[in-house]
Amino acid sequence: MNVIKIDKKTWTEGIGRLQGFYRLIGPVKDGDFYQFKALEKGESPDFSMLNTRLSPKSIIYPQSEVMFEYSLDETRDDCHVIKEIQVEYSPQVVFGIRPCDAKAFLLVQRNFETPEYKDPYWIRLYETTALIGLACNTPCSTCFCVDAGSGPFNDAGLDILLIDAGEYYYARVNTAKGEKILKDSGWSEETETKDAELAIENLKQAAENRITARISTDRLKEKGVPDLFNAPFWEDVAFACINCGTCTYVCPTCWCFDIQDEVRGTDGVRMRNWDSCMYPLFTLHGSGHNPRDAKTKRLRQRFMHKLKYYVDKYNDGIQCVGCGRCINLCPVNIDIRKICEAMNGFEPEQKSI
Amino acid sequence: MEYMGIEPGRIHFSWISSAEATKFVDVVNEVTSTVKALGPRKSFVKTPLTTAKNKAA
Amino acid sequence: MLSYNEKIRHIAKKILAEGKVEIVIGYRRGTLPMINEPCFIKHPEDVTRLIWDRHCGINLTNYLTQRKERIGIIAKGCDSRNIITHIIENKIKREQLVIIGVPCKGMIDRHKIASQFEEEIQKVKEDGDKIVVTGGGIEKIWKLSDVLQENCIICTHRNPVIYDELVAEPVAEQKDVNRYEDIRRIERLSPAEKAEFFDDLLASCIRCYACRNVCPLCYCDTCFVDGSQPQWVGKSQDPTDIRTFHFLRAFHCAGRCTDCGSCERACPMGIKVRTLTKKLEKDCLELFNWEAGIDLEQRPPLTTYNPNDPDDTFR
Known part of the structure; x- marks a missing residue:
């Protein structure tokens, strides 16, 4: 793992050079907030954001994605044959991914790339995409990444982590993909790795000290599923919920479709679209029966999945990276930190929170 | 409907009694001629699926 | 408006203790600035959780639909109008309700403030007719009247139109409000310009349906966008399907919408959804002299026939 120093004066030049090799994506200001968008020629990613409104998950996992096409035209030889869609996957580089969102890709990978099952659409896009992160020097008050197994300087899931150090960026290279990008960019100012790591460590400490949002997850594993499932606090926390899909759609780790x-x-396509466990239709059976027929049950499912079922199944923390988007964007202020505390601290004989 | 950007003349409402055959013919002629004059809709038409494929990807 | 708290808690406590209601629906302090959480209170001793300030924009009528118990509900002007609509549409019975009316001077537009503040907002404080916002080491002060929700700025029913208890003296209603300037501006556009305007307006929609689900009018068991037999609307991010959802939802609110602004407040992408519903609200006023949720006895214009109804669109 080596670190190089990028003088900010050479930044746009390098971006321009990369544009010759890759399709570039980065945060840009779009109206009142930031969004990941394809960068036009000569455009640089805008790193003045705290984070983007929507997570970058749609770069690898689009909200609507066509998988197959077919024809119903009986004069054609391939009539009624479902064929996989042919898509050109050119290499792309995403700039400015926050460490929490990068970690989220690793969580989502658990679902799309397993030993038994491999989702070709997700994997192809993931493999042709390089992720260049941007460490958070100033985490927000709703960021609880540290307690969610990530951190403002965490480089899990990133090919390169950029650290803004004023006049220049430190770039910590993690993968061969990252090496190649640095070579293509022409940024190559070597630096003494030891000194750089020390400087990065100081910035990292400063950033972590700014994190005020904490959650406890240590006791989730030991709780009984039926106890949590039947806990009395769900009625209270679910009351305000309007069952919209905001939390699931802005979440970098929600993967359902x-x-x-x-x-x-006569032209047909088969596509997949993001779905949300908040919607009644998500579990409506063909028979008309709906096992999650009330909003309390649906809300419970979302948090039980993230904070209990996932914890039990993978034994590797919660299915949340602490980005805080659902807290900030929920129309009625349902706060995952509060619910996580209620679950983690729940004792079966307890009557209410 | 006009507020959405649909041209005036594309949508018609009419009350025609079953006894008013001539009015029916007149209205149908008028509707078809005004709509033909406007030509095909440009907005509010779904892009053919084959070109809409994975634009986000 | 901060002084309402004591009175609200007092009334809530009284009606709970006397057994007049089984629950009181109100707001509790949110975990972030500029947002409070709708909640219910069952026990008289819990009423101290109830709060009232300028961040209670979500319409509580949404939480009444089909409830069976006796309910105390806190209602500002717009909520009270939606309660009337709910009663007319048989979604709740008047006898079930104790309405705690709150004269309202407008709610803060959290999107507006956030979009004009570069750092993370950490604290928002009301100071007379000013609002002080701090965060990330900077402080900004606005005149309250400049950062109210758009629907509050043009509101003409700040006082509840129906209530059992009133927490304070009625506030002065706003007169000579130019309610529809923005709608008229759109009406003047050419068809092509209109189509483009709405393309842009709805471009960032993610179909989370927060606007629909937060709306007290949208209580259908299965919404037309969710139904699959038949399937009226595609479910992808196709712009035409997205527009179809928004326009048809607005049509379904015609003659019922009170312009409470919850849809706009709820939208995570800050889309000005009221641009659609307000047009129909304007039409109902101009064509039928109708304002929704004012009178329990009068039938809504789309459920009645009047020989004087305008029929210019018919030939």
Whole structure:
């Protein structure tokens, strides 16, 4: 693992050079907030953001994605044959991913790339994409990444981590993909790795000290599923919930989708669209029966999945990276930190929170 | 409907009694001629699926 | 408005203790600045959780739909109008409710403030007719009247129109409000410009349906966008399907919308959803002289026929 120093004066030049090799994506200000967008020629990623409104998960896992196409035209030889869609996957580089969002890709990978099952759409995009992170010097008051197994300078899931140190960036290279990008960019000012690591460590400490949002997850594992499932606090925390999909759609780790066919004339496609466990239709059976027929049950499912089922299944922390988006964007202020505390501290004989 | 950007003349409402055959013919002629004059809709038309494929990818 | 707290808690405590209601629906302090959480209180000793300030913009009528118990509910002007609509539409019975009316001077627009503040907002304080916002080492002060929700700025029903208890003297209603300037501006555009305007307006929609779900009018068991037999609308991010959702939802609110602004407040992407519903609200006023949720006895214009109804669109 080596670190190089990038003089900010050479930054745009390097971006320009990379544009010759890759499709570049980065945060840009779009109206009132920041979004990840494809960078136009000569455009640089805007690093003045705290974070983007929506997570970068859609770069690898688009909200709507066509998987198959078919024709209903009986004069054609391939009529009624479902064929995988042909898509050109050109290499792309994403700039300015926050460490929490980078870690989220690793969590989502658990779902799309398992020993038994491999999702070709997600994997192809993931493999052709390089992730260049931007360490958080000033985490927000709703960031609880440290307690969610990440951190403002965490480089898990990143090919390169950039650290803003005033006049220049430190770039810590983690993968061969990252090496290649640095070579293509022409940024190559070597630096004494030991000194650089020391400087990074200081910035990291300063950033971690700024984190005020804490959650406890240490006792989630030992709780009984039925105890938590039947806990009395759900009615209280779910009351305000309007069952919209905001929390799931802005979440970098929510991975559920729904498959739909759309036909126009004789042309048809089969696509998948993000779905949300907050919606009644998510679990509606063909028979008309709905096992999660009330909003309290749906809200409980979301938090039980993230903070209990996932914890039990993978034994590797919670299915949340602490980015704080759901807290900031929930229309009615349902706060995962509060619910996590309630779950972690729950004792079965306890009557209410 | 006009507020959404649909041109005036594309949508018609009419009350025609079953006894008013001539009015029916007149209205149908008028509707078809005004809509033909406007030509095909440009907005509010779904992009054909084949070109809409994975634009986000 | 901060002084309302004591009175609200007092009334809530009284009606709970006397057994007049089983729950009181109100707000409790949020975990972030500029947002409070709708909540319910069951026990008289818990009423201290109830709070009232300028961040209670979510319409509480949404939480009444089909409830069976006797309920105390805190209602500002717009909430009270939606309660009337709810009663007319048989979603709740008047006898079930003790309405705690709150004269309202407008709610703060959290999107507006956030979009004009570069750092993270850590504290928001009301100071007379000013609002002081601090965060990330900077402080900004606005005149309250400049950062109210757009619907509050043009509100003409700040006082509850129906209530059992009133927490304070009614506030002065705003007169000579120019309610529809923005709508008229759009009406003047050419069809092509209009289509483009709405393309831009809805471009960032993620179909989370927060606008629909936060709306007290949207209580259908299965919304037309969710139904699959038949499937009226595609479920992808196709712009035409997104527009179809927004326009048709607005149509379903015609003659019922009170312009409470919850939809706009809820939208995580800050889309000005009221641009659609307000047009229909304006039409109902101009064509039928109708304002929703004012009178329990009068039938809404779209459920009645009046020989004087305008029929210019018919030939």
